[in-house]
Amino acid sequence: xxxxxxxxxxxxxxGILAACSAASAQEVILVANKGLQVTAISAADxxxxxxxxxxxxxxxxxxxxxxxxxGPVHEVFLRHYIGQSPDEFRAQWRKTVFTGQGAVLKAFDSxxxxxxxxxxxxxALGYVSRFSPSxxxxxxxxxx
Amino acid sequence: xxxxxxxxxxxxxxPVCLVCVFAGSVRAQNFHGIQFHGxxxxxxxxxxxxxxxxxxxxxxxxxxxxxxxSATDSLTDSFRLGAQIHMYQLGxxxxxxxxxxxxxxxxxxxxSFGFRAGKVKTVEGLFNDSQEVDASFLWILLxxxxxxxxxxxxxxxxLGGDVYGYIPLGKRSGTLHYTAYIGYNSLDENGxxxxxxxxxxxxxxxxxxxxxxxxDVRWAAAMRGLTAGCSAIVMGLDGSAPAGIPQVPxxxxxxxxxxxxxxxxxxxxxxxSTPPAKALTxxxxxxxxxxxxxxxxxxxxxxxxxxxxxxxxxxxxxxKSISTPTPAKYSKDWVLSARxxxxxxxxxxxxxxxxxxxxxxxxxxxxxxxxxxxxDILAAKIGFxx
Numbered sequence: 001x002x003x004x005x006x007x008x009x010x011x012x013x014x015g016i017l018a019a020c021s022a023a024s025a026q027e028v029i030l031v032a033n034k035g036l037q038v039t040a041i042s043a044a045d046x047x048x049x050x051x052x053x054x055x056x057x058x059x060x061x062x063x064x065x066x067x068x069x070x071g072p073v074h075e076v077f078l079r080h081y082i083g084q085s086p087d088e089f090r091a092q093w094r095k096t097v098f099t100g101q102g103a104v105l106k107a108f109d110s111x112x113x114x115x116x117x118x119x120x121x122x123x124a125l126g127y128v129s130r131f132s133p134s135x136x137x138x139x140x141x142x143x144x
Numbered sequence: 145x146x147x148x149x150x151x152x153x154x155x156x157x158x159p160v161c162l163v164c165v166f167a168g169s170v171r172a173q174n175f176h177g178i179q180f181h182g183x184x185x186x187x188x189x190x191x192x193x194x195x196x197x198x199x200x201x202x203x204x205x206x207x208x209x210x211x212x213x214s215a216t217d218s219l220t221d222s223f224r225l226g227a228q229i230h231m232y233q234l235g236x237x238x239x240x241x242x243x244x245x246x247x248x249x250x251x252x253x254x255x256s257f258g259f260r261a262g263k264v265k266t267v268e269g270l271f272n273d274s275q276e277v278d279a280s281f282l283w284i285l286l287x288x289x290x291x292x293x294x295x296x297x298x299x300x301x302x303l304g305g306d307v308y309g310y311i312p313l314g315k316r317s318g319t320l321h322y323t324a325y326i327g328y329n330s331l332d333e334n335g336x337x338x339x340x341x342x343x344x345x346x347x348x349x350x351x352x353x354x355x356x357x358x359x360d361v362r363w364a365a366a367m368r369g370l371t372a373g374c375s376a377i378v379m380g381l382d383g384s385a386p387a388g389i390p391q392v393p394x395x396x397x398x399x400x401x402x403x404x405x406x407x408x409x410x411x412x413x414x415x416x417s418t419p420p421a422k423a424l425t426x427x428x429x430x431x432x433x434x435x436x437x438x439x440x441x442x443x444x445x446x447x448x449x450x451x452x453x454x455x456x457x458x459x460x461x462x463x464k465s466i467s468t469p470t471p472a473k474y475s476k477d478w479v480l481s482a483r484x485x486x487x488x489x490x491x492x493x494x495x496x497x498x499x500x501x502x503x504x505x506x507x508x509x510x511x512x513x514x515x516x517x518x519x520d521i522l523a524a525k526i527g528f529x530x
Contacts, residue, residue, distance in 0.1 A: 044315070047368075053310060053321070054255050055221075062221045083368055085450060087485055094529060095280040097181050099265045099273045100226050100246045103216045104179055 028077045031115065031137040033124045037061065040143040041125075047082055049125065051092060052102045057123075064124040066114055069107045077127045081142070177217055184211035185278050185527030193516040197294050197505050198235030198339065201521070208525075209233045210278065212245060224250045230276065235510070237294055238334050245276070246301050254309075261305040267323040267360040268375040269399045269414050272299060279529035282483045284495040287441035287459035288504050289475065290399070290416050294336030302327035302356050318365040321373075326357040329379060336507075343509050352383030354394070372402040395419060408447040410455070415440040436465040445481075453483045461503050471517035475503035490528050497521035 030041070038057045041049075048054035049063045057063050068074040070086065078089050096102040108114040111128040118124040119136040131137060187208040191201040199205035214228035227247035232238040246265050252258035265273035274280050275291045285293060304327015311320045330353025331337050338351055362373030380394035395418060403412035416439045439462075445455025461475040481495040499505075502515045 048319075053319075055252060056255055060254075085447070087450060087488075090488060091280050094181070094183075095274045095277055097179070097216065098183070098212070098214060098228065098277040098280070100214075100216075100228065100248050100250070100260070101265075103218050103224060103226075104181070 027129050028073055028080065028127050029129070029131065030081075030125065030127050030140040030142065031118055031131055031135075032126075032140040033118055033120075033122055034136060034138050035122050036125075036138070036140070038140070040141050043081065043142050046142060050082055050105070052096050052105075062123045064106075064121055066106045066108065066117055066124055066126040068111065068114060068127070069109055073111065073127065073129045081127075179216045180213065181216075181530060182211070182213040183277065183279050183527065183529035185209070185525055187284060187523060187525035190522045192520040194502070194506055194519045195510040196499075196519065196521060198237050198336075198507055198510055200235075200510070205235065207233055207235050210276065212276070214245075222252045226250070232276075232297075234294060237336060237339065238297075241334060243297060243332075256309040256311055257307065258309055259305060259307045263301050263303050264306050264325065264327070265301045266299060266325065266329075266356075266358070266377070267306075267308075268299070268358065268377055268397075269416070270401050270403055270412055272375075273301075276300060277529075278525070278527050279491065282445050282453050282455045282493070283457070283479070283481050284493050284523045284525050285479070285497070287414075287443070287457055287479075288477060289439035289441055289459040289461035290414050292336065292504060294505065295332070297332040297335050298329070298337060302329045304328060304356075313363075316366050318363055318367075321362045321364065322359065324357075324359040327355075329353055329356040331381070331383075339507060343507060348383050350383065352381040352392070354380040354382050354392075356380075369405040370402075371404075372400075374401070375399040410445045411443070413440065413442040437461060437463045451485045453485075455481050457481075461501075463503055471500075471502045471515070473503060474501040475505070476500040489530050491526070493523075493525045493527070495523045495525075497523070 030046070036057065037059050038061075041057070045054060045058065049057075050065050050067070055063055068077075075086055078084050078086055082089060084092065093102075093104050097104055106117065108117065111130075114126045115128060115131055115135045115137055118126045125140065131139075186206070188204065188206050189196065189199055189201045189208060190204045193202065195202050199207050210230075210232045212228055212230040214226060216224060216226035218224045225248070228245040229242050230245040231240065231242050233240070244263055246263050248260045248262040248264050250258065250260045267273050269290060271281070271286055271291055275286055275293075275296055278284075302325060304325060306323055306325040308321075308323040310322070313320055331351040333348075333351040338348065341348070356377065356379040358375065358377035360373060360375040362371055364371050375398070377397050378394050379397070381392040383391070397416060397418050399414055399416045401412070401414040403410070416437075418437055439460065441457055441459040443455060443457030445453060447453050457479050459475070459477040459479070463473050466473040476499070478498040479495060481493065483491060483493045485491045498518075498520055500518045502517065506515055
């Protein structure tokens with residue numbers, strides 16, 4: 001009986017940890033300009049676009065990735081979708097800029113500013129914790 | 145080269161300090177779509193024996209300052225212009241001369257094909273094109289067996305054109321990234337090779353240069369974090385000296401490398417080699433160039449905390465053309481390093497080297513009493529980038 005209780009507590013703890021992890025990822029929603037024809041983006045393409053190695057979506061249209069300047073949503077997005085910390089992401093882009101291989105992504109102080117830009121810019125792609133229909137953007141789910 | 149006066153030393157240090165003090169208020173500037181970025185850093189070097197990298201490091205030396213400003217403008221979705229100017233002082237090398245690191249027009253037809261032209265950073269190995277971007281890596285000194293800092297400006301870029309792109313290999317096979325280039329390269333008149341040749345009695349009217357071409361192919365595995373690749377570069381040198389016209393025929397440098405990142409861990413290694421039988425011809429005479437080297441390193445690092453990064457590497461250099469077993473034949477360097485990021489712009493590094501052999505980084509004129517076989521080095525650096 002003691003052994004069962006012990007195992008139950010471990011499973012409960014693991015379940016809570018998994019739920020927290022899933023909750024962290026669900027706090028970040030990928031949003032794109034409504035004019036974008038693609039309806040989903042692969043995890044690999046998303047990573048390549050935000051790291052600058054890929055500049056187009058799967059339909060050939062130009063991608064304009066934008067980021068937040070900081071904050072928990074920015075950190076969760078980078079860790080979950082890009083696999084880097086904010087410092088690693090910044091170092092990666094500094095290397096890109098100082099080697100002449102790219103320009104730094106546009107970054108915004110607030111989610112509302114990011115949403116306004118994504119709504120107004122063809123091909124724009126960003127991430128927020130929430131949005132409303134009035135923001136005039138569309139969610140872009142990831143596919144494996 | 146004239147040694148700078150104390151006033152001139154201060155004039156190099158002062159702007160670096162000023163930038164560091166006001167670090168928090170400076171961000172990358174964007175004027176009418178043109179992005180401006182920059183970096184500056186100041187280092188201190190102490191060595192237990194021998195003076196290293198043309199610095200009087202045996203007494204402790206502050207003569208290591210570096211800074212650059214870049215401007216980039218994406219004129220269209222596919223076309224970008226940019227340039228970067230750079231200055232450095234490394235002991236007696238460099239000086240208050242502005243150099244053009246790179247200046248390119250870059251047109252991307254699609255993700256699989258693009259081309260750049262102008263003065264273009266040379267893609268070779270893991271760090272060649274970013275070796276001067278101190279803010280982008282943990283180390284104060286990259287492994288000197290493959291990235292000698294005293295000759296950085298020679299290998300950093302070429303005048304010419306590149307084609308580049310990447311090719312998806314499928315979901316389970318990753319992607320292949322390629323770069324191929326052709327152009328012209330010349331020694332830095334204020335760099336290590338020219339100083340070394342001058343110390344040996346060969347002064348130039350103009351620093352030698354010659355055609356260069358090469359390619360880099362790297363495979364980014366489907367397993368996130370693993371990259372492996374190989375580079376090949378061919379270069380030759382022609383010069384003009386009072387003693388005649390020195391020439392080094394084209395020779396090939398091969399590099400193989402791999403890196404792996406998993407969470408807070410990072411591992412990397414490279415192996416570089418040149419073929420034997422290089423020669424310098426001066427008028428009708430041929431002098432063998434004793435430079436048949438094998439160079440490699442293995443490094444690892446770990447992020448202890450979001451702001452604290454530590455690591456170690458072993459760097460190995462062996463010149464097989466020197467037949468006698470002297471310390472000048474090799475350079476073996478054990479390194480411990482740490483970096484702390486005070487904020488997104490300002491960082492500090494500290495590093496120790498346990499250096500065996502005198503094959504790299506030492507100059508006879510800076511060590512008139514001869515070289516001891518081993519030397520321990522302590523380096524510290526503060527840096528700023530935006």
